Amino acid sequence: MGRPPCCDKANVKKGPWTAEEDAKLLAYTSNHGTGNWTSVPQRAGLKRCGKSCRLRYTNYLRPNLKHENFTQEEEELIVTLHAMLGSRWSLIANQLPGRTDNDVKNYWNTKLSKKLRQRGIDPITHRPIADLMQSIGTLSIRPPPSAAGASSSSYLPVNPAAAPGLQLLHDDMPYHAALNHHQQQQVITLLDADAPGAAASPDHQLKWSDFLDAAALEAAPQVVLGQYHEAAVAGGGAHAYGDTDSTAANGVGGDGEDSAASAFIDAMLDSDKEMGVDQLIADLLADPAYYYGGSSSSSKSELGWGC
DNA sequence: AAATCGGGCAACCGCGCGCAG
DNA sequence: CCTGCGCGCGGTTGCCCGATT
Numbered sequence: 001m002g003r004p005p006c007c008d009k010a011n012v013k014k015g016p017w018t019a020e021e022d023a024k025l026l027a028y029t030s031n032h033g034t035g036n037w038t039s040v041p042q043r044a045g046l047k048r049c050g051k052s053c054r055l056r057y058t059n060y061l062r063p064n065l066k067h068e069n070f071t072q073e074e075e076e077l078i079v080t081l082h083a084m085l086g087s088r089w090s091l092i093a094n095q096l097p098g099r100t101d102n103d104v105k106n107y108w109n110t111k112l113s114k115k116l117r118q119r120g121i122d123p124i125t126h127r128p129i130a131d132l133m134q135s136i137g138t139l140s141i142r143p144p145p146s147a148a149g150a151s152s153s154s155y156l157p158v159n160p161a162a163a164p165g166l167q168l169l170h171d172d173m174p175y176h177a178a179l180n181h182h183q184q185q186q187v188i189t190l191l192d193a194d195a196p197g198a199a200a201s202p203d204h205q206l207k208w209s210d211f212l213d214a215a216a217l218e219a220a221p222q223v224v225l226g227q228y229h230e231a232a233v234a235g236g237g238a239h240a241y242g243d244t245d246s247t248a249a250n251g252v253g254g255d256g257e258d259s260a261a262s263a264f265i266d267a268m269l270d271s272d273k274e275m276g277v278d279q280l281i282a283d284l285l286a287d288p289a290y291y292y293g294g295s296s297s298s299s300k301s302e303l304g305w306g307c
Numbered sequence: 308a309a310a311t312c313g314g315g316c317a318a319c320c321g322c323g324c325g326c327a328g
Numbered sequence: 329c330c331t332g333c334g335c336g337c338g339g340t341t342g343c344c345c346g347a348t349t
Contacts, residue, residue, distance in 0.1 A: 050335095
């Protein structure tokens with residue numbers, strides 16, 4: 001037995017919303033707020049599932065939503081965060097004021113992933129496809145499990161230097177997996193818009209080393225460092241993402257988003273300066289092999305992010 | 308001009324998590 | 329501790345519309 005349906009599907013309307021339904025939902029939410037979505041359809045006079053109402057509101061009717069095209073800065077931030085977090089769309093969307101997780105997800109699936117592929121970057125691992133193909137080639141020379149007489153975990157050599165071919169397998173982990181669970185949780189905590197000010201707290205000073213350990217740096221340092229840097233400096237830095245009117249009505253998608261985003265990136269920039277990482281990033285950006293991990297002469301400026 | 312194709316986006320579905328009783 | 333419920337998330341679907349043949 002699965003979970004019971006959240007509403008009587010026989011008496012629930014589905015499909016596109018009409019202007020009249022939008023008006024009813026908007027009128028209700030502006031008067032009563034958005035608590036208890038299951039009761040909203042009845043109270044608002046809508047023959048819709050509560051879930052459908054919530055989705056319609058959060059993705060379309062919510063105040064301060066942006067409906068224009070994504071900017072280059074937004075694109076770069078999405079790519080950067082996706083490299084760190086994978087498909088955690090809600091977390092990524094929290095760093096883009098006025099954007100919803102659905103927006104970001106759709107934009108990634110329809111535009112950004114294709115754009116990355118066109119540039120020779122695998123959108124899942126954020127690594128050059130050429131490198132991945134080369135790694136696949138090494139699979140054929142991998143010794144059978146029985147040869148090592150051990151479990152699957154023993155595929156990874158104890159001493160990578162002793163078996164460089166196998167080290168490639170290790171490097172083929174999806175890039176966001178290169179951040180271990182603890183590191184991802186740290187990033188997630190700092191990105192969490194429900195905890196405004198957390199990133200700015202002295203107890204939560206972020207350092208690159210907190211989530212970019214030696215293994216991660218070895219795996220694909222230029223991708224995240226370089227993209228983050230460009231996203232942060234573009235348009236005058238982090239404030240480029242925090243300049244929208246944050247007086248959201250009803251407390252939904254509230255003021256914490258902008259401040260959390262700005263505080264997060266500001267904390268990173270401050271830490272960069274402390275550690276001299278900004279100089280490292282500048283060096284990386286100056287390197288023509290940047291982003292392609294040295295396997296190509298293309299520079300970031302040639303990636304053609306602009307449409 | 309009509310038919311077909313493909314991209315983009317809104318909406319739906321199912322699952323996991325957190326919380327209250 | 330267990331159970332039920334509501335919410336939020338990520339994946340997927342299906343429709344609409346413009347481009348192409």
